[in-house]
Amino acid sequence: IMAVSSSYPPYPPSPTFQPVLERIATEIGQTPGRGRPADYIPALAACDPRRFGMAVAEIDGTVYGVGDWRQPFSTQSITKVFTLALDLAREGDELWEHVGREPSGNPFNSLVQLEYENGIPRNPFINAGALVVTDRLQTRTGDAAGTLLAFLRAESGNAELTFDKEVAASEATHGDRNAALAHFMASYGNIDNPVPVLLEQYFRQCSIEASCADLALATSFLARHGLRADGSRLLTQSQAKQVNAVMLTCGTYDAAGDFAYRVGLPGKSGVGGGIIAVVPGRCTLCVWSPGLDERGNSVAGVAALDRFTTLTGVSVF
Ligand code: DON
Numbered sequence: 001i002m003a004v005s006s007s008y009p010p011y012p013p014s015p016t017f018q019p020v021l022e023r024i025a026t027e028i029g030q031t032p033g034r035g036r037p038a039d040y041i042p043a044l045a046a047c048d049p050r051r052f053g054m055a056v057a058e059i060d061g062t063v064y065g066v067g068d069w070r071q072p073f074s075t076q077s078i079t080k081v082f083t084l085a086l087d088l089a090r091e092g093d094e095l096w097e098h099v100g101r102e103p104s105g106n107p108f109n110s111l112v113q114l115e116y117e118n119g120i121p122r123n124p125f126i127n128a129g130a131l132v133v134t135d136r137l138q139t140r141t142g143d144a145a146g147t148l149l150a151f152l153r154a155e156s157g158n159a160e161l162t163f164d165k166e167v168a169a170s171e172a173t174h175g176d177r178n179a180a181l182a183h184f185m186a187s188y189g190n191i192d193n194p195v196p197v198l199l200e201q202y203f204r205q206c207s208i209e210a211s212c213a214d215l216a217l218a219t220s221f222l223a224r225h226g227l228r229a230d231g232s233r234l235l236t237q238s239q240a241k242q243v244n245a246v247m248l249t250c251g252t253y254d255a256a257g258d259f260a261y262r263v264g265l266p267g268k269s270g271v272g273g274g275i276i277a278v279v280p281g282r283c284t285l286c287v288w289s290p291g292l293d294e295r296g297n298s299v300a301g302v303a304a305l306d307r308f309t310t311l312t313g314v315s316v317f
Helices: 018-029 076-097 112-116 127-141 144-156 165-173 176-187 195-206 212-218 237-250 253-262 299-312
Strands: 053-058 063-067 208-210 267-269 274-279 283-288
Touching: 018 053, 018 063, 018 299, 053 212, 053 299, 063 212, 076 127, 076 144, 076 195, 076 237, 076 267, 076 274, 112 176, 127 144, 127 176, 127 195, 144 195, 144 208, 144 212, 165 195, 176 195, 195 208, 208 212, 212 274, 212 283, 237 253, 237 267, 253 299, 274 299, 283 299
Parallel strands: none
Antiparallel strands: 053 063, 053 283, 267 274, 274 283
16 A cells, blocks of 8 residues: 655645636637627626636635626626525525425526426526525525625625615516416425515525625635634535535536536536636635626636636646
8 A cells, every 4th residue: 555645735736826817817818709698687788798807715715816806796696505505504404305406407497397396496506496495595584685695795794795776676577487487386385485575585686796706705615614704604514515516516507517527616607697616625716707608607707717727726626
């Protein structure tokens, strides 16, 4: 049996991530064809697809960034990670009786599996599953979106984070599909609150604006095995592992396999063009660029995370 030298570092030594971020930003800047901003609401369609920002937060709170890394953007489905963690911390495994944890292989807003599977969504990151999680958090807190906002403010250290009322109102105007998902699940007894109450909470949740720096910091509890910024525990080590695992398998919808192959990290995207990613025990990342591919993931965002794990060798594999 050969002993592995104890001097072998777990990752390539990297005194700072700044040079690699700058190299990635230069490469991305020279890459044409960056997808199209989400156009289902006017507030998102107006974003310039050439915007690009990226931040890395070490677990001690040191943040590196490049480009538009301090520019607030619409967090959208990225918030589904935080509502999942907040609800799991409160109710534990009972949650998994109401939402599954298998990749759906379908678009994020698909209705098709719900009828075959008796109103139990495949996972907490497709819209149907996120609606179940927000409903349960609403039952436990009386203000799911407010609880989420307070958590994001505390973890990012940015008390200015807020809802974008225009985005929330636009979502409500174009909310027929989410309303259909919620009503359909309610018919199976899998939604507790009145559907209009749930939808208002969900649209406010999606409308939160935050920057790459804010989101990288807010995600750090998943790299710290469940510990919050103030040292208190939100999730058990095992629950933090579970959330990271579901992000890896379901966080980028029907592109989760390709994202895992290219990036090799748990990640979660939103149609605002942001993606968060976790290196457990090491750091968190957030990248933003509003141009999306046909599955709703940021084209430049996935490319930048792909380059980051390739150039640094930092990944979970
Ligand atoms: O539910 C919706 O349609 C949006 N508010 C959020 C969707 C989203 O970000 C899905 N992500 N890629």
